[in-house]
Amino acid sequence: xxxxLSSLGLERAAARVVGEYLDVLGSHLPVGRRARIGIRAExxxxxxxxxxxxxxRGEPARSAAVAAVADLGDPRELALAFAGQLGxxxxxxxxxxxxxxxxxxxxxxxxxxxxxxxxxxxxVGTVLAAVPLYPPILAVTVPAAVVAIAGAGWFARxxxxxxxxxxxxxxxxxxxxxxxxxxLLTAAVVSQPVGRPAPALVVxxxxxxxxRLSAVSWAGRRIVRxxxxxC
Amino acid sequence: xxxxxxKGHLDGLLxxxxxxxxxxxxxxxxxxxxxxxxxxDLPTGTVYPALHxxxxxxxxxxxxxxxxxxxxxxxxxxxxxxxxxxGHRATWLEFATAVNSVMNGGPAWSPS
Numbered sequence: 001x002x003x004x005l006s007s008l009g010l011e012r013a014a015a016r017v018v019g020e021y022l023d024v025l026g027s028h029l030p031v032g033r034r035a036r037i038g039i040r041a042e043x044x045x046x047x048x049x050x051x052x053x054x055x056x057r058g059e060p061a062r063s064a065a066v067a068a069v070a071d072l073g074d075p076r077e078l079a080l081a082f083a084g085q086l087g088x089x090x091x092x093x094x095x096x097x098x099x100x101x102x103x104x105x106x107x108x109x110x111x112x113x114x115x116x117x118x119x120x121x122x123x124v125g126t127v128l129a130a131v132p133l134y135p136p137i138l139a140v141t142v143p144a145a146v147v148a149i150a151g152a153g154w155f156a157r158x159x160x161x162x163x164x165x166x167x168x169x170x171x172x173x174x175x176x177x178x179x180x181x182x183x184l185l186t187a188a189v190v191s192q193p194v195g196r197p198a199p200a201l202v203v204x205x206x207x208x209x210x211x212r213l214s215a216v217s218w219a220g221r222r223i224v225r226x227x228x229x230x231c
Numbered sequence: 232x233x234x235x236x237x238k239g240h241l242d243g244l245l246x247x248x249x250x251x252x253x254x255x256x257x258x259x260x261x262x263x264x265x266x267x268x269x270x271x272d273l274p275t276g277t278v279y280p281a282l283h284x285x286x287x288x289x290x291x292x293x294x295x296x297x298x299x300x301x302x303x304x305x306x307x308x309x310x311x312x313x314x315x316x317x318g319h320r321a322t323w324l325e326f327a328t329a330v331n332s333v334m335n336g337g338p339a340w341s342p343s
Contacts, residue, residue: 007301039279041295041302042256046275048301049257073276081280089287156288157311 008048014065018047021069028079030225031086039082047072080229087226088151088163091170094219095148098141098177105208109184112201131187134180141176144169167227174220181209181216241281242290243319244271246312249291253307256282282306290315 010018022040029036047068054064072078110123113130128134150156151166185206192198198206248254248262260278263271285291290312296303308316 009301038295038304042279042304045255045301045303046257046260046279049255049261050275053261068275071275073274078276078280081276082283085280085283085287092287152287153289157290157315160288 008044010048010051010065011061013060013062014051017062017065017069018044018051021047021072021075025075025079028076028229030079030083030222030229032222035086043072043078083226083229084163087167087223088156088161090219090223090226091148091166092150092152092156094170094216094223095145095151095173097219098145098173098216099149101212102142102145105181105205105212108201108205108208112188112199112205127184130191131183133183137176137180137183141173141180144173144176148173164227167223170223171220171227174216174223177216178213178220181213185209240319240323241273241277242285243316243323245278245281245285246290246308246316246319249306249308249312250316253305255296255303255305259306285312 008015008018022044025043026036026040029039031039047065050068050071051061051064054067055061059067069075110120110127113123113126147161147169148166150159150161151163151170155161188198188202188206192202244263245259248259248266251262254262256279257275259282260273260275263273263278282291282293286293286306289309291306292309293304293306296305
């Protein structure tokens with residue numbers, strides 16, 4: 001018996017029914033390992049409470065467990081219901097991460113452009129001139145990230161947005177971020193003279209972009225999975 | 232009562248249950264059932280995702296209880312949750328007064 005089930009203190013017959021339910025639920029939850037463990041533990045506790053209540057009223061362990069899982073409903077539908085709640089939160093976190101990391105990564109790229117002199121507005125202009133795709137990418141990505149942020153937290157309490165809109169905005173923001181970072185990296189590679197080592201700040205900026213686009217790709221794929229599950 | 236009949240009111244009901252103090256998911260379901268003398272006997276699976284949604288928007292917070300035995304997620308109302316509950320109560324009172332008036336064939340209802 002899994003530790004999660006043994007800690008419930010249920011009779012073996014009831015634990016088997018609960019275990020089967022949790023396995024189906026877990027396999028249909030399009031979420032990360034940590035969230036899956038949390039949801040499983042919470043549902044396991046609820047089922048154990050329901051089973052104990054029924055057994056106190058005289059039901060045998062197995063029939064109490066069967067009734068408890070029936071009351072909870074189809075595990076696949078429950079998984080979908082949880083996925084529906086998780087989509088906007090994941091989108092919100094991605095939006096916050098993008099809006100938070102954007103200025104930092106951008107600042108490193110601007111600092112890395114030594115050909116703009118000490119005048120920072122001129123440096124910004126140099127970066128944007130070197131990557132002409134970047135302004136239109138920003139024009140799409142930033143508003144999309146803001147909509148994704150509005151999917152949960154303070155904004156959602158005041159004006160809830162449709163889940164599909166929020167998750168779609170997050171996907172757009174993720175694609176925009178990846179496209180933006182790739183265009184910055186491409187411009188850096190193209191402008192780098194052959195045979196000369198890249199300046200430390202360019203290496204740092206490139207590393208920041210690679211880390212960010214990897215993390216955003218991973219989060220974006222998760223949101224796509226949540227959307228595929230109906231969120 | 233079917234879950235669809237509570238559409239729009241489930242959040243207020245859950246917040247009202249948690250107003251009494253921190254509690255876990257199954258106890259919320261039991262309190263809902265007991266407070267309504269069994270009328271609000273919702274499918275258990277309706278309540279857990281709703282609690283997660285309320286947590287996501289900051290109306291409640293969930294923490295894992297520590298100590299021996301099985302893990303238990305305990306929910307408590309936040310300050311924003313208390314304010315939202317006040318709003319839910321006002322909305323419900325207005326709605327219930329209007330429906331009662333119509334159902335009982337009273338005079339035309341006008342908003343206060």
